[in-house]
Amino acid sequence: KQEVTQIPAALSVPEGENLVLNCSFTDSAIYNLQWFRQDPGKGLTSLLLIQSSQREQTSGRLNASLDKSSGRSTLYIAASQPGDSATYLCAVRRSSYDKVIFGPGTSLSVIP
């Protein structure tokens, strides 16, 4: 059974700092991995999608890496801003028709 964990559960950093969020999954046989952002009381916004054959994806200040063999993914946020404050969730999928398994999320606070 696939299990997804995220470390740390919460993180508080001063504005401008670079930071890394971690995601681990127990079953390396995944189809893809997706990072989401959720603001309080809101739905989820897709940030980056990494297919199993890919090693990383980049979008603006965000970079996500994937190491399937070790069951890990990281989300790197450069030059953090207060507007980055949110909960970040990673989610994995075993196949294109399988359900998505979410991690518990990392709550990020960027202090001005």
Next chain:
Amino acid sequence: GAVVSQHPSWVICKSGTSVKIECRSLDFQATTMFWYRQFPKQSLMLMATSNEGSKATYEQGVEKDKFLINHASLTLSTLTVTSAHPEDSSFYICSAERAAGNTIYFGEGSWLTVV
């Protein structure tokens, strides 16, 4: 980009009544939609997978007679909470994907409060 819309965003209903939440994909056809619920400070819990034109697949522990899901068209899925009780109060979120295995897009969510 793709947009998924949910309605209503907030709803308060009396115990024993039924509430319907709509999920629409606005600029793409979604053969599959997913329904989640989320309790405060917890991650999303998948309730069911909704496929257009067929019966929804419910996760273990989710009562299909209580949470009725209809996916009548490629752009609309509905979740009806029947005979709602206070413990059904939660944040319900839908998601849709343009094609199998593709990026998943989420709606803004619907807050349900049962009084």
